[in-house]
Amino acid sequence: MKQAHLITTAALLALSPFAQAVNKHEPAFSRVIVDEFEARDADEGTLAAWEAAAWYGGDLNKLYLSTEGERLMDNGGETEGFETRAAWSRAFAPFWDWQIGARRDWQPDDPSRDWASFGVQGVAPYLFESEATLFVGEEGLTNLRLEAEYEILFTQKLILVPAVEANVYGKEDEELGIGEGLTDIEAGLRLRYEIRREFAPYIGVNWERQFGDTAAKTRGAGDDVSETTLVAGVRLWF
Amino acid sequence: MTTSPLMGRRHFVQGLALGAGALGIGGLGMSPAKLLASQGQTGAATLSGNTFNLAIGGADVNITGTTRPATLVNGSLPAPTLRWREGDTVTLNVTNYLPETTSIHWHGLLLPFQMDGVPGLSFDGIAPGETFTYRFPIKQNGTYWYHSHSGFQEQSGVYGAIVIDPAHADPEPVDRDYVMVLSDWSDEKPEQIYATLKKLSHYYNFNERTIFDTLRDFREKGVAQTLKDRHMWNTMRMSQSDLADVTGYTYTYLLNGRSPNANWTGLFKPGERVKLRFVNASAMTFFDIRIPGLDMTVVAMDGQPVKPVRFHECRLGVAETIDVIVTPQSKQAFTVFAQSIDRSGFARGTLTPDPAMSAPVPEMDPPPLLGHTEMGMGGMAGMNHGDMKGMNHDGMSHGEMNPAEMKHKGMRHGGDNNVPFAFVANNPDLAPRNSAVQHLDSEYGPGVDMRAMAPAAMLDDPGIGLRERDWKVLTYADMETAGGPPDSLMPDREIVLHLTGNMSRYMWSFNGIKFADSVPLELHHGERARITLVNDTMMTHPIHLHGLWSDLELGDGRLLRKHTITVKPGEKLSYLVRADAKGRWAYHCHLLYHMEAGMFREVRVVDNAAAKEARS
Numbered sequence: 001m002k003q004a005h006l007i008t009t010a011a012l013l014a015l016s017p018f019a020q021a022v023n024k025h026e027p028a029f030s031r032v033i034v035d036e037f038e039a040r041d042a043d044e045g046t047l048a049a050w051e052a053a054a055w056y057g058g059d060l061n062k063l064y065l066s067t068e069g070e071r072l073m074d075n076g077g078e079t080e081g082f083e084t085r086a087a088w089s090r091a092f093a094p095f096w097d098w099q100i101g102a103r104r105d106w107q108p109d110d111p112s113r114d115w116a117s118f119g120v121q122g123v124a125p126y127l128f129e130s131e132a133t134l135f136v137g138e139e140g141l142t143n144l145r146l147e148a149e150y151e152i153l154f155t156q157k158l159i160l161v162p163a164v165e166a167n168v169y170g171k172e173d174e175e176l177g178i179g180e181g182l183t184d185i186e187a188g189l190r191l192r193y194e195i196r197r198e199f200a201p202y203i204g205v206n207w208e209r210q211f212g213d214t215a216a217k218t219r220g221a222g223d224d225v226s227e228t229t230l231v232a233g234v235r236l237w238f
Numbered sequence: 239m240t241t242s243p244l245m246g247r248r249h250f251v252q253g254l255a256l257g258a259g260a261l262g263i264g265g266l267g268m269s270p271a272k273l274l275a276s277q278g279q280t281g282a283a284t285l286s287g288n289t290f291n292l293a294i295g296g297a298d299v300n301i302t303g304t305t306r307p308a309t310l311v312n313g314s315l316p317a318p319t320l321r322w323r324e325g326d327t328v329t330l331n332v333t334n335y336l337p338e339t340t341s342i343h344w345h346g347l348l349l350p351f352q353m354d355g356v357p358g359l360s361f362d363g364i365a366p367g368e369t370f371t372y373r374f375p376i377k378q379n380g381t382y383w384y385h386s387h388s389g390f391q392e393q394s395g396v397y398g399a400i401v402i403d404p405a406h407a408d409p410e411p412v413d414r415d416y417v418m419v420l421s422d423w424s425d426e427k428p429e430q431i432y433a434t435l436k437k438l439s440h441y442y443n444f445n446e447r448t449i450f451d452t453l454r455d456f457r458e459k460g461v462a463q464t465l466k467d468r469h470m471w472n473t474m475r476m477s478q479s480d481l482a483d484v485t486g487y488t489y490t491y492l493l494n495g496r497s498p499n500a501n502w503t504g505l506f507k508p509g510e511r512v513k514l515r516f517v518n519a520s521a522m523t524f525f526d527i528r529i530p531g532l533d534m535t536v537v538a539m540d541g542q543p544v545k546p547v548r549f550h551e552c553r554l555g556v557a558e559t560i561d562v563i564v565t566p567q568s569k570q571a572f573t574v575f576a577q578s579i580d581r582s583g584f585a586r587g588t589l590t591p592d593p594a595m596s597a598p599v600p601e602m603d604p605p606p607l608l609g610h611t612e613m614g615m616g617g618m619a620g621m622n623h624g625d626m627k628g629m630n631h632d633g634m635s636h637g638e639m640n641p642a643e644m645k646h647k648g649m650r651h652g653g654d655n656n657v658p659f660a661f662v663a664n665n666p667d668l669a670p671r672n673s674a675v676q677h678l679d680s681e682y683g684p685g686v687d688m689r690a691m692a693p694a695a696m697l698d699d700p701g702i703g704l705r706e707r708d709w710k711v712l713t714y715a716d717m718e719t720a721g722g723p724p725d726s727l728m729p730d731r732e733i734v735l736h737l738t739g740n741m742s743r744y745m746w747s748f749n750g751i752k753f754a755d756s757v758p759l760e761l762h763h764g765e766r767a768r769i770t771l772v773n774d775t776m777m778t779h780p781i782h783l784h785g786l787w788s789d790l791e792l793g794d795g796r797l798l799r800k801h802t803i804t805v806k807p808g809e810k811l812s813y814l815v816r817a818d819a820k821g822r823w824a825y826h827c828h829l830l831y832h833m834e835a836g837m838f839r840e841v842r843v844v845d846n847a848a849a850k851e852a853r854s
Contacts, residue, residue, distance in 0.1 A: 029437065095475055126472040237437075
């Protein structure tokens with residue numbers, strides 16, 4: 001085999017008098033996408049909410065960074081909490097990627113939480129953008145998160161996006177007031193107008209509700225377990 | 239247009255004078271004024287002789303109203319038309335004034351592979367500031383073209399026509415002879431276009447299905463049928479309107495470097511025989527060409543003479559050339575209309591007996607939608623032309639075909655003469671296979687989003703958007719190389735390649751294997767190989783083999799000699815290649831961004847003994 005290889009190489013060199021090999025290097029690309037950057041008219045005041053991601057890499061392997069969170073804009077402003085994630089994404093099927101990484105939850109008044117993440121993301125039949133991620137935290141905490149999003153085109157530029165996200169905890173997180181089982185569902189309906197593909201203002205409505213033990217704990221603390229807000233924001237990418 | 243043709247041109251290629259000065263064209267024996275004056279009818283100078291000095295450099299052009307940087311040859315868009323004579327040896331001194339490596343590939347020319355101009359295969363490329371001298375004998379005649387094979391320079395202007403006069407008298411003398419270079423210009427940088435496709439592959443498609451299309455289908459086709467059709471597309475996760483990756487959203491389509499508004503104009507006298515040499519020099523665009531009110535007669539394709547056929551419209555693939563003759567009899571103007579396959583824009587020009595006259599510009603057709611044929615479900619298999627008219631493609635569904643029938647339809651058309659499939663142990667492209675339509679294991683991975691179930695012979699299919707025409711649309715099946723088969727009909731081996739891709743990831747490949755992961759295909763010097771292509775994607779791909787002729791098998795012992803062969807979605811076709819030129823040759827899809835993404839192979843023509851030894 002080795003000899004055969006040498007002969008092939010020798011034959012090749014005889015054919016090509018120049019040194020430079022054909023460039024087979026695969027270039028890397030990057031994309032930053034701010035999917036949601038919006039104001040919400042919540043009961044406690046105006047909330048700023050964001051959901052953004054960036055990736056860098058080639059066709060099959062990408063590094064993903066993402067963040068989402070909320071910040072109260074009234075009364076001097078206070079970040080309610082946000083999370084940051086980093087993941088290595090690997091394509092394994094035409095429409096699906098594995099994602100392995102880490103997540104950190106930051107909360108100003110509570111301890112932060114660190115998680116390892118194991119996820120799959122892609123486009124399900126019927127063109128649902130889907131994501132399922134299992135987070136494994138310290139002290140046996142687990143969080144399964146399911147997300148789906150769909151695009152309904154009214155025109156080439158006016159697009160309605162229903163989206164839903166659900167969280168399930170495998171174990172109670174007493175410090176943070178999160179119970180076992182289904183903790184919360186968030187659903188949104190956003191109507192965006194793509195002035196350019198890269199830049200689209202939108203309006204919409206966002207609905208959040210807690211369930212089970214989590215809801216009970218929230219009720220016990222005298223807070224609402226459900227909230228519906230109108231939102232206005234901008235989606236952009238580059 | 240109220241401006242004179244000269245003023246219009248001057249205004250249009252604003253970079254011309256500037257660029258010429260910067261490039262030092264004066265030093266190459268051409269004053270900018272002479273260059274401008276010799277633009278003539280084509281928008282590009284015609285240079286003839288044996289020795290040529292070509293300077294590739296940056297220049298500004300203004301196609302759309304905005305001045306944008308281009309890469310040009312001798313400061314003109316398109317590059318100068320090169321007029322050669324068969325039997326001569328030409329010398330071309332190509333100087334690189336760009337800050338990056340450049341090259342010129344002589345598309346369709348038979349020449350030593352070191353002169354073929356593909357950096358990494360033929361030579362190292364031309365470094366900035368360097369001059370490379372190409373020298374080769376001209377063994378053929380006809381219409382060809384040349385372009386950069388480096389980066390995306392072809393998109394930004396490095397392309398031009400080659401016209402080779404026959405050594406002896408032209409058998410088809412004409413009164414006038416026009417080169418018609420079709421191309422696609424974008425104010426965006428090509429690197430930006432490619433990056434955008436990698437980020438959001440449908441970015442340039444503004445013909446996506448809306449909810450109102452679905453409501454209309456409910457009314458017209460019924461709810462059940464609509465849901466059935468939608469089910470198929472939605473489970474495949476494919477867009478029915480994905481006919482072109484890059485569209486009129488960013489492209490301005492040019493004829494001889496002139497936008498539709500700038501209206502390239504060619505003169506004729508009624509009764510004259512006028513030859514139009516169409517060259518599709520675009521990076522990504524298939525053009526459907528017609529001249530309302532005039533029929534055309536094809537006399538050559540890809541530079542090679544064909545038995546004449548009269549037709550009214552043809553689809554010209556990227557990198558193909560077609561020579562037609564028109565004989566306008568009346569004293570009236572005619573519009574040369576070339577709309578893009580996805581109907582997002584058109585190139586246009588005018589043939590007229592009087593520069594003051596012009597003709598109406600037709601409306602573009604509504605954009606066609608992909609159907610079962612494009613899905614590779616054999617929708618067109620076994621049907622002739624006439625039967626296609628009025629056929630309701632949407633009426634068929636997926637479930638109605640049984641696998642046995644599909645297998646049958648996928649069988650080789652024409653005479654199957656038990657040609658063995660090429661097998662090379664260390665080349666995944668040449669893994670063992672039982673049939674040409676069989677999908678290799680390498681086709682099952684993240685880079686391939688669909689596989690044709692029943693690829694079919696479609697040489698007589700005019701293609702999507704042209705099937706319901708009331709007039710004659712030229713197809714490959716209509717043509718045949720003049721003088722009968724130019725070479726043997728009997729191949730020694732058969733090499734099967736499936737055209738594959740993943741639209742949403744913007745990955746393109748052969749057999750699911752990108753160029754970066756591929757092994758060169760070896761042809762044995764002197765052998766007659768059959769290459770069978772199966773298109774497993776929903777896009778049309780123009781496949782170009784450098785240095786060797788591709789003799790398309792039309793059946794019934796007929797061949798069509800070409801250098802670039804367009805393969806429609808769901809199509810299976812075969813061509814014969816005489817491996818009569820040793821060396822390293824490029825073989826690729828001529829859609830520029832598909833090539834860049836990996837739909838590319840190196841083909842090596844080597845001595846049979848060496849190949850055998852190397853494999854043992």
